[in-house]
Amino acid sequence: MxxxxxxxSSRPTDCGRFAASLSIRSGHGSETHxxxxxFVPLFPTSEAASxxxxxxxxxxxxxxxxxA
Structure with missing residues (x-):
């Protein structure tokens, strides 16, 4: 983008649902952030979480x- x-990304939780997370990367080389x-909501599938x-x-x- x-x-x-x-x-x-998503990961399974102990209750059998999925937690969602997101990485936003910008920059290049040593200037990468x-x-x-x-995220708080849990989802029934990995795809829904992602x-x-x-x-x-x-x-x-x-x-x-x-x-910034």
Whole structure:
């Protein structure tokens, strides 16, 4: 997504549902920054968790001014 790389992921929880997280990476080489977000809702499938994370990331990138 332009200068950003979005990497959604999910992991199973003890209750059998899935937690979502997202990495947003920018920059190159020694100037690389990586933000990792973990989300509160749990999902019935790994795919649903990953899709939620991607949707949240796209929303974040469409903010008028991204935080530094």
């Amino acid at each position: 332009g200068r950003f790389v979005l990497s959604p 990586d933000r990792v977000f973990r 899709q939620y994370a991607m949707d949240q990331g796209l929303g974040y990138l469409h903010q008028p001014a991204l935080p």
